[in-house]
Every structure is written in C-alpha cells, then in structure tokens.
Amino acid sequence: MLSRVADDLYWFGRYLQRAENTARLINVNANLLLDLPKGMTMGWEPLVQIVGADQAYREHYEDSTEANVLRFLMLDERNGSSILSSLQQAREILRTVRDSIPREVWEKLNDLHYFVQGRGEMVMSRTRRQEFLQRVIDGAVLVYGTLTTNMSRDVGFQFLKVGTNVEQADMTTRILDVRSTSLIDASGRQDLAPFYNIQWMSVLRSLTAYQMYRRHVRARVNRTGVLRFLLQNREFPRSVMFCLGAVGACLPQLPQNRNVERTLWRVRALVQDANIDRLVERGLSELIDEIQIGLGEMHAAFAQAFFRVEPA
Amino acid sequence: MAIDWQQYRCENFYDELFGGPGRPRPAARRLAEYLDDLSNAELAERRLAAELAIKVMGISFTVYSEGKNVDRAWPFDVIPRVIARSEWEKTEAGLKQRVAALNLFIQDIYNHQKIVKDKVFPAELLRESVNFRTQCVGMKPKNDVWAHICGSDLVRDRDGTLYVLEDNLRVPSGVSYMVENRLVMKRVFPELFDNTTILPVDDYPAQLYDMLVAMSPRPLDQPNIVLLTPGIYNSAYFEHAWLAQQMGIELVEGSDLFVADDDCTYMRTIYGPKRVDVIYRRIDDLFLDPEVFREDSVLGCKGLLRSWLKGRLGLANAPGAGVADDKVVYAFVPKMIKYYLGEDAILPNVPSWLCMDDKDRNHVLANLDKLVVKPANESGGYGMLIGPRAGPDEIERFRGLIQANPRNYMAQPTLSLSTAPTLMNDETVEPRHLDLRPFILSRGDSTYVTTGGLTRVAMTRGSLVVNSSQGGGAKDTWVVDIEADGPPAQSQSQSMAGAR
Numbered sequence: 001m002l003s004r005v006a007d008d009l010y011w012f013g014r015y016l017q018r019a020e021n022t023a024r025l026i027n028v029n030a031n032l033l034l035d036l037p038k039g040m041t042m043g044w045e046p047l048v049q050i051v052g053a054d055q056a057y058r059e060h061y062e063d064s065t066e067a068n069v070l071r072f073l074m075l076d077e078r079n080g081s082s083i084l085s086s087l088q089q090a091r092e093i094l095r096t097v098r099d100s101i102p103r104e105v106w107e108k109l110n111d112l113h114y115f116v117q118g119r120g121e122m123v124m125s126r127t128r129r130q131e132f133l134q135r136v137i138d139g140a141v142l143v144y145g146t147l148t149t150n151m152s153r154d155v156g157f158q159f160l161k162v163g164t165n166v167e168q169a170d171m172t173t174r175i176l177d178v179r180s181t182s183l184i185d186a187s188g189r190q191d192l193a194p195f196y197n198i199q200w201m202s203v204l205r206s207l208t209a210y211q212m213y214r215r216h217v218r219a220r221v222n223r224t225g226v227l228r229f230l231l232q233n234r235e236f237p238r239s240v241m242f243c244l245g246a247v248g249a250c251l252p253q254l255p256q257n258r259n260v261e262r263t264l265w266r267v268r269a270l271v272q273d274a275n276i277d278r279l280v281e282r283g284l285s286e287l288i289d290e291i292q293i294g295l296g297e298m299h300a301a302f303a304q305a306f307f308r309v310e311p312a
Numbered sequence: 313m314a315i316d317w318q319q320y321r322c323e324n325f326y327d328e329l330f331g332g333p334g335r336p337r338p339a340a341r342r343l344a345e346y347l348d349d350l351s352n353a354e355l356a357e358r359r360l361a362a363e364l365a366i367k368v369m370g371i372s373f374t375v376y377s378e379g380k381n382v383d384r385a386w387p388f389d390v391i392p393r394v395i396a397r398s399e400w401e402k403t404e405a406g407l408k409q410r411v412a413a414l415n416l417f418i419q420d421i422y423n424h425q426k427i428v429k430d431k432v433f434p435a436e437l438l439r440e441s442v443n444f445r446t447q448c449v450g451m452k453p454k455n456d457v458w459a460h461i462c463g464s465d466l467v468r469d470r471d472g473t474l475y476v477l478e479d480n481l482r483v484p485s486g487v488s489y490m491v492e493n494r495l496v497m498k499r500v501f502p503e504l505f506d507n508t509t510i511l512p513v514d515d516y517p518a519q520l521y522d523m524l525v526a527m528s529p530r531p532l533d534q535p536n537i538v539l540l541t542p543g544i545y546n547s548a549y550f551e552h553a554w555l556a557q558q559m560g561i562e563l564v565e566g567s568d569l570f571v572a573d574d575d576c577t578y579m580r581t582i583y584g585p586k587r588v589d590v591i592y593r594r595i596d597d598l599f600l601d602p603e604v605f606r607e608d609s610v611l612g613c614k615g616l617l618r619s620w621l622k623g624r625l626g627l628a629n630a631p632g633a634g635v636a637d638d639k640v641v642y643a644f645v646p647k648m649i650k651y652y653l654g655e656d657a658i659l660p661n662v663p664s665w666l667c668m669d670d671k672d673r674n675h676v677l678a679n680l681d682k683l684v685v686k687p688a689n690e691s692g693g694y695g696m697l698i699g700p701r702a703g704p705d706e707i708e709r710f711r712g713l714i715q716a717n718p719r720n721y722m723a724q725p726t727l728s729l730s731t732a733p734t735l736m737n738d739e740t741v742e743p744r745h746l747d748l749r750p751f752i753l754s755r756g757d758s759t760y761v762t763t764g765g766l767t768r769v770a771m772t773r774g775s776l777v778v779n780s781s782q783g784g785g786a787k788d789t790w791v792v793d794i795e796a797d798g799p800p801a802q803s804q805s806q807s808m809a810g811a812r
Contacts, residue, residue, distance in 0.1 A: 003580045004568050096544055099557035107368050114367065155582065255583055306582040 005100060006159045007307035008093045012101075013163025015090040016109075019083045020140035021171045022073055023133045025050065028206040030129065035198050044069035050178045051081050067124060075120045083136060084120065087113045102150040105143060112139035158250040162302065169243035170295055172207060172230055177288045179203045180223075200226045207238045227284070228276045240291065244268045247298075257305040260298070267294030314352040315733075315741055317344060322743045326472050326730040328393050339396040339792050342508050347391070352739045359735055362390050362500045371492045372550055373780055386489060387785030389734045390500060393746065393767040397511065400791045403466070403474060403750070404761045406659030409649060411462050411752045411759060414479060414636045416652040418458040421635055422448050432651050433644055437668070440719045441641070442689055443482075443634035445597060447604050447617060453630045454527055455756025459637075460628040461520070461592075462752040463487070466765075467662070468730035475662045475727070477747065479645070481629060481637035483594045487516055487751050488551040490766040491558075493788040509793040511763045516751070517558035519760045520592075523753045524559075527626030528589040535589035538562045538579060540569070542595050542611045547780075552594050566595075571615025575622040590626035591616070597631050640666055640688045640722050663725060667718040676723040677714065680707045683723040685714070698776070700726050729776055732787065734769060745770045747778050748789065764789035 029047055045064040048057045053072070056079055061068045074083045091113050094106055116136060122128045144164075151157050179199065200221050204210040209230065210221075216233065217225050233239040237246075248264055274287055318334040329340040336344035350358070363385070371386040420427050421444070427433045438444060463484025465477040494513050498505060521537070528535035541552035543565050556563035564579055569588065571577050578585035593600060599609040601616040619625040635641070643664040646657040665672035665683075676683060685697040697710040714721045731743035750765030767787040768778035778784040 001582050002562055002564060002568050003582055004565065005562075006582045092544055095549065095553055096563070098553040099560070099563055110368060 001100075001155050003307050005097050005156065007303070008097045009100065009156050009159040010163035010166075010302065010307075012090050012093045012097070013160040013165075014167040015086040015093070016140055016143060017164045017167040018081060018171070019086040019090070020137055021168070022051065022081070022083050022086070023136040023140070024208060025175070025206045026070065026073060027130060027133045027137075028202050030126075031205070032198065032202040036195060046178050047073060050174045051079075052174065053079055053081055056080075070123060070129075074123055075116075084116050087116055097156075100156045101147070104150055105147045108139070108143045108146050112136070112143060115139065153253075155253055158253045159306070162247050162250050165243040165246040166295060166299060168238055169240045170292070172238055172240050172243070173288050173291050173295070175203060175206055176227065176230060177285065177292075180227075180284055197221055203230070209236060209238060212236050224276055227279070231271055231274065231276065240271050241268070244271065254306070257301070260301045260305050263294070263298040263301040267291060267298060270294055314350055314355050314739060315347050317348065320733055320741055320743070322731060322733070325728050325743065325745070326468055326470050327743060328395075328468070328730055328732040328746070329391075330733070337394075337396075339794050340394040342797065343392065343394060343504065343790075346504055346507075355735065355739045358500050359390055359739070362388055362496050365496045365499050369492065369495070371489070371496075373547055386492070387771060387780070388493060388496060389744075389769055389771075389785055389787045390497070391733050391735055391741070392497065392788040392790045393732050393748075394790045394792055395764060397791055397793045397795075400764065403659065406476075406657070407464060407750060407752050407761050408759045409653065409655060409658050410464065410476065410479065410645060411459065411754055413645065413649040413652050414462070414481065415456065415458055415754055417648045418630075418633055418636050419452065419456050420652075422451055422458075422632060427648070427651055430651070432647055434668075437640060437719070438635075441635055441638060443597070443632070443638055445632035445635070447621075448630070448632035451621060451630075451632075453620075454529065454623075454626060457527075457754045457756045458630040458633040460523060460527070460630075460754055462754070463749050464752065466659075466748045466750065467727055470728040470730075472730075474659065476645075476659050477662055478639060478642055479637060480749075482596060482634040483548075483629070484749070484751065485548040485551050485594075486749055486766040486768075487762065488554040489786055490751075490762065490764075490789065491516060492554075493766075493786055497788045507797075508790070509796040511791045511793065513763050513789075516762055517555060519753055520555070521559040521561070523755045523760070524561075524590050524592055524626070524628060526755045526757075527628060529623055529626060530589055532589070536562075536579075536587060537590045537592065538564045538569075538588055540564055540566065540591050540593040540595055540613075542566075542599070546594070548594065555592075561592075564591075566609075566611050566613045569613040569616070571613065571619045574624075575615070575619050576624045577613075577616065577619045588625065590628065592628050597634060600631060638688045639686045640668070640719065643722060662727065665723045667714050667721040667723065672723075673714065673718055676721075677711060679723075680710060682726065684726050685710055685721055685723045688720045688722070698726065729770075732767075732769070734771070734787075742773065744773070745776050745778070746787065764791045 025047060029044065043064055044066050047069060048054055048064070051073065057072055060076070060078055061072060072079050072082065076082050077085055079085060087109070091109055094101060094109055098106060119132065123132045200223060201210060203226055204213050204221065207230065213221070213226070213229050216236070217229060219225055229236065230239050232241050234241050234245060236242055244264065244267060251261065270290055279287060317330070317336070320330060320333050322330050323332060329344065330336055366386050366388055373384055373386060417427065421438065428435050428438060459481040461484060463480040463486065465480070466474055467477045468474050491514050524537045525535055538561055539552055539556045541549060541563055543549065546552070553563055562579065568579050569577055570580070577588040577591070579588050595611050598605045600612040601614060602609045602612060603614045604617045616625065616627070617631060620627045620631065643661065643666055646661055649655055649657045665676050667673045667676055676685065680697070681699045683699045685699070687695045697706060699707065729745040729747065731745055733741040734744040735741055746767055746769045748765050748767050751762045753760040767789045768780070769785045769787055770776055770778050771785045772783055775783070
C-alpha cells in the first residue's frame with residue numbers, strides 16, 4: 001500500500017466521522033436551547049469552540065448569531081471542518097483512492113455530498129433543520145455501513161478505522177472540554193438546578209450516548225457519571241477508551257512500529273488511570289488537554305511511521 | 313409517438329443515423345424504431361435517468377474556470393451513434409496501419425533518421441519540432457514501441473468520407489468515458505441490448521494491462537505497474553483513477569516515486585520502498601523528470617528518464633513519442649505509411665497545406681476566410697482559426713502569426729462534420745456535429761483497437777467544437793452487427809455510399 005493512500009484513507013475516516021459528529025452536535029444544541037430558561041445566553045458560540053475554529057470564525061463573522069454559526073458549521077467552505085467541507089474533502093480523497101474502496105461507497109458519499117450542497121440552504125429554516133441534519137447523519141452512517149459491509153479487512157481498512165477512531169476520541173474530548181467549562185454554575189441558584197442536569201444530558205445526547213448511559217450507569221445523569229462514561233467506558237463506541245482500544249486492535253495488521261505502540265499506550269494509560277471522582281473543574285480541563293496532546297502525538301507517530309517514507 | 317423522424321432535418325450534412333428525414337440507415341434502423349415507440353414522457357424519464365446515473369456513478373471531468381476547479385457532470389446524449397461492423401473493420405485496419413507507421417517513424421527519427429536522409433521528411437521540420445527530445449536519441453525501447461497508446465480523431469465530411477483529423481500520441485484521454493457511456497446506456501435502455509447485436513467495449517482495461525505487462529524490464533509473472541497522474545486537479549483525473557481501478561494497479565503521484573542510485577524506480581509504501589517496473593504516465597514529457605526537463609516541475613519525479621534510458625523502467629508512452637504528434641508532422645503520415653510499409657494509406661488524411669511551404673502558404677494566406685488554421689502543438693481545440701466564422705481582426709491576427717512562424721502552422725479546408733440526432737431538453741431531436749476517437753494499443757507483437765471509440769458531440773447548435781473543456785458532450789458508440797441481427801427491410805446500398 002502506498003504511503004499516500006494510507007494517509008488518505010486515514011483522513012477519509014476522520015472527515016466522514018467529523019461530518020457526522022458536527023451534525024449531531026448542532027442538532028443537540030438546537031434542542032438544548034429550546035429547553036433553557038429565557039435570558040440564559042448559552043447560545044451557539046460554544047459550538048465554534050468545540051470544533052476549534054474560533055479564529056477562522058472571527059475572521060469572517062462579526063457576531064455569533066444562530067444563522068451565522070449554523071452557516072459556518074454546516075455550509076461555509078472557508079471553514080475546513082464544516083459539514084460541507086468535510087464531505088468535500090472526504091470526496092476528494094475518495095477520488096484519489098477510488099481503486100481501494102468499493103464503488104458503492106463512492107456512490108453513497110456522492111449522494112450525500114450533493115444533498116448537502118444542493119439542499120443546505122433549507123437549514124436556515126428551523127423546522128426543516130432537524131430533518132436535514134438527520135439526513136446528514138443517516139447518510140454518513142450509510143456510507144460507513146456500506147464501507148464496513150463491502151470492504152476487505154485489508155491494511156487500508158485498518159488505516160481508515162484508525163482515522164475514524166482518532167477523530168471520535170478527539171471529538172468526544174472536545175465536547176467534554178467545552179461543555180464542562182461553559183456549563184452554567186448552578187451552585188448558588190436552586191432554581192437553575194434542573195437546567196444543570198439537562199446540560200449534561202445534552203452532552204450525552206450529542207454523542208448519542210444517553211440511552212447507553214442509562215443502561216450502563218443506572219443512576220441519574222450527573223457530572224461524574226457522564227465523564228466516567230464518556231472517557232473510560234470500554235463498551236460504548238464513542239467513549240475515548242473504546243476508540244483507543246479500537247486503534248490498538250488495528251495495530252497487529254500494520255507493519256510493526258514501536259513508536260506508534262508507545263504513544264498509544266501512553267494516552268491509554270492516561271485515560272484509564274484518571275481519577276474522575278477527584279477531578280475538580282480545573283483538573284478536568286488539564287486532563288483533557290493532556291489527552292488531546294496524547295492524541296496529537298499518536299497522530300504524529302502514525303504519520304512518521306507510515307505516511308512519510310524516505311528513500312532507503 | 314414522440315420523435316417524429318419525418319421532421320428530423322439532416323439534409324445539409326452527412327448524418328450518421330439517417331439517410332434523409334424518416335429514412336434511417338440500416339445499422340440504425342432498429343434503434344430508430346425503438347425510439348419511435350417511446351412516448352415523450354418515457355423519453356424524458358430515460359434522459360433524466362441517464363443524468364442521474366452519471367451523477368451517482370460520479371462520471372465527471374474537471375474544468376478550470378474563475379480561478380477554481382469545478383467538477384462537472386459528464387454531458388451525455390442518450391441517442392447512440394451507430395456504426396455498421398463492416399465499415400468498422402475497415403477503419404480498424406486503417407488505424408493499425410497508421411500506428412505501425414508512426415512507431416517506425418519515431419524509432420527512425422531517434423536513431424538513423426533514414427526518412428530524413430531519403431528526403432521523404434524534411435530535416436528542418438525536425439530541427440524546429442518542440443516535441444523532439446534530444447535526450448532520447450539512440451534509445452530503442454523494449455519491443456521498439458514508442459506510442460503504446462494512441463488516440464486518433466476521425467471525422468466524416470459531407471460526402472461520407474471518414475478522415476483522420478489528428479493522432480494523439482502523448483497522453484490521449486477519453487477512453488474511460490467510452491466504457492462508462494456504455495454502462496449508462498445499459499442502465500437506461502437495457503431492452504435495446506436485447507434486440508441488437510452491439511459489440512462490447514469493456515475489454516479495454518484488460519488489453520491495456522496486458523500491453524503494460526509486456527513492457528516490463530523484469531521477466532516476472534506480476535510486474536509492478538503504476539499509473540502516474542498529475543493529481544486531482546488535472547481535467548482527466550477521473551480517468552486516471554478509473555483506469556487504475558479497472559486494472560487493479562496503483563495510482564501514483566510524482567511524490568510517491570523516487571529513483572535510487574541503482575537507477576531503479578521505487579514507490580513509497582507503508583512497508584518501505586517497492587520497485588516499479590512500468591509506469592503508464594499521464595503527465596506531459598516536460599513535467600516528467602525535473603532532472604532533465606522542466607526543473608520547476610513538482611508533478612514528476614527526478615531520475616525517471618535515467619531509469620528508462622538504462623532499461624530499468626518501462627514508460628508508456630515513451631518520452632519523445634510526441635515528435636509525431638504535431639499537426640504539421642501529421643501531414644506526412646500517408647508518406648510515412650508508403651515509406652515504411654510500402655502500402656497506401658487505408659484511411660485518408662484531411663487535405664492539408666503546410667505554411668512552411670511557399671506555395672502552400674500563399675494559398676493559405678489568400679484563403680484565410682475559408683480555412684481552418686491550426687498551430688502545430690496545441691490540443692483541446694485551442695489556438696485555432698476557423699476562417700468562415702472569424703471576424704476580420706482575427707483573420708489579420710493569424711496572418712501575422714503565420715508570417716512570423718510559418719513552421720508552426722498548417723491549414724485545412726473547413727469540413728462539414730457529420731451529424732447525428734441528439735435529444736434536446738424538450739424531447740425533440742436535432743442534428744449535432746460529432747467526431748470519433750478510437751484508441752489503439754501497440755504491444756509490438758500485436759495491435760488492439762477499441763470497438764468504435766469515444767464519440768464526442770458539439771452540444772450547441774451549429775458548433776463544431778467537440779472538446780469537453782469547451783462545451784462538448786458524448787454519445788455511446790455502437791458497432792452493430794447487422795448481419796447477425798437479420799437483414800433490414802431497406803436496401804443497404806445507401807448507407808454504404810459514403811464509406812470508402
């Protein structure tokens with residue numbers, strides 16, 4: 001397998017996952033805002049922070065109105081992580097690696113891309129937004145499903161799976177990071193307590209984790225429970241620990257590389273050993289920073305080992 | 313009944329499908345009857361189904377416009393162009409003859425230059441050729457083949473004569489669309505394939521692969537063959553990816569390759585470097601190797617030419633093959649066929665005047681308003697003068713260009729390109745001009761010609777420009793076996809009137 005193709009497949013996994021996650025994120029935020037009391041201004045800005053695009057956003061928009069943020073996150077081609085951009089990049093990649101991926105996947109992705117490109121304007125009306133986002137999510141799941149049911153589990157597939165899981169781990173930690181700091185402080189006001197909890201529920205919902213959380217945790221939704229579930233659970237596919245485990249499961253099929261193994265073990269140990277109960281707000285933020293750095297090192301290790309091959 | 317063939321006005325040109333209003337040629341008869349039976353609504357449905365299939369299958373090409381690369385869906389007309397097998401067999405023989413002579417010519421030009429010494433081909437033409445590569449002098453590629461893949465453009469004039477308009481020996485494109493057009497037609501008109509014997513076209517990738525294998529410098533069962541593309545911004549990128557996929561070979565970019573000290577070429581893989589035996593390159597000579605050609609090229613790979621010259625690498629087409637892909641050299645092809653093969657050309661050239669020749673040039677300059685003037689080395693229909701359609705300013709501009717550099721120009725009469733019925737958006741049919749690009753693969757021991765080829769259509773009324781970069785579209789091309797389908801009711805004589 002060409003190094004460039006391995007690199008492309010890895011990024012294909014990431015972009016597809018990114019488009020889906022962004023759609024979920026917007027959907028849930030919209031629902032959350034409907035539940036919040038009047039005068040509470042959580043707004044749309046945190047979403048821009050979650051995807052890490054504050055700077056790009058400020059370059060092009062003056063204020064964080066709903067319409068602006070939504071356009072930026074969904075359709076703006078100047079935002080490299082918008083749904084449209086992610087799909088476009090996934091599609092460009094698929095064109096370059098068409099020979100390694102079943103043709104049906106291309107057809108499904110093409111459909112989805114044309115849908116977002118052609119129908120994106122309708123998201124500006126609230127009533128149709130949910131339907132639109134749901135189709136994006138369904139479309140991404142369909143692409144991924146078509147891929148997993150039709151593609152040989154060859155080495156290329158492993159790179160794709162690594163990309164998908166690195167992206168998910170990254171997105172889960174981002175959501176936790178931004179949500180845990182921008183959440184309302186309900187300690188002083190009894191009347192805000194119910195809203196405190198619905199925000200943690202929304203964190204779960206943006207990762208489609210609510211139902212699974214209830215089954216696993218069997219307790220009311222609270223901060224510690226949610227953090228532990230999304231960071232350390234080994235069975236829920238969007239938890240950081242699960243994603244790292246999935247990356248680990250790919251390694252035996254790739255050429256052996258000590259540095260890749262080392263960086264993976266390091267970040268796994270970090271997540272696994274974190275004592276969630278004792279994390280104060282600040283400690284959480286630091287932990288998440290460390291995990292993010294660990295994920296970055298892991299990405300760099302993969303790139304170094306497989307994507308850039310120097311002449312012998 | 314939707315299409316009224318009595319209303320189809322095709323008298324002013326040679327029409328590929330109709331001898332006159334309501335009179336289909338024998339090979340097209342079943343098709344015309346079938347279309348006749350479809351209602352307007354059914355026709356519209358099929359037309360939209362084809363558009364959708366093209367979108368869903370992702371058949372596209374890239375156009376550079378307004379500073380952006382735009383990916384356009386392939387413009388396609390659902391009414392196929394039909395050619396009788398008997399006529400096609402003759403065309404095929406003519407193409408094989410032509411490419412054989414071209415390969416002998418290129419080998420001769422880079423070695424003994426006998427054709428120049430024998431004064432059949434003028435030495436000054438060679439000296440001024442921009443596609444002559446001095447680096448290739450003395451080279452004899454494996455099996456003596458230089459132009460492994462050739463795409464020749466054929467056009468038919470008013471009287472029905474089929475001419476060769478040009479031979480593309482550098483990186484001809486379009487073959488993927490030929491195969492995909494057929495897939496679209498099978499999706500949209502499956503029943504047509506039941507009652508007509510249409511010869512298949514999907515053999516091409518397998519033939520191409522076998523030919524590339526035959527070029528390998530190492531006797532291996534499975535040589536490592538790759539397709540070298542300039543990348544996704546190239547207008548033919550779709551085709552590059554398609555071909556690689558169909559042949560099951562790696563699609564590589566220049567940065568994926570390197571030439572090591574042993575003069576062998578390698579590609580970078582996740583397992584480390586892997587030796588490459590044959591490259592089907594879709595990059596122009598000048599960008600191929602910054603070590604010898606353009607230093608600023610980021611598309612190619614340093615050392616490729618060295619690797620090839622040392623016999624450690626097969627390159628298709630060979631660097632320098634473009635010396636015969638020149639609209640002025642073109643005019644000498646019938647003489648080459650006579651010189652190398654001792655035969656008369658089966659397929660005629662379009663009559664051409666070379667501006668380097670005093671007598672010819674005077675004729676051209678006196679008749680600029682009637683002729684088509686072409687520069688020697690442009691492709692895609694750029695840089696041309698179409699006399700009858702040009703204003704006085706443009707004609708004067710070309711007069712200046714020709715006088716400044718006569719070697720670079722040749723002129724031909726304005727042909728009345730043949731037409732074929734094309735479906736409009738309101739489900740009526742109108743004649744549109746077209747050409748045909750078959751592809752010829754040369755292995756050295758055998759030659760393969762595609763069945764038919766890519767039919768390109770000028771989608772705008774009256775237009776003669778068929779290039780997809782300038783608003784052209786395509787049709788599926790059927791070579792049909794009328795004998796196998798039983799005798800048609802009408803006499804066969806009229807359809808053959810135009811064939812040579």
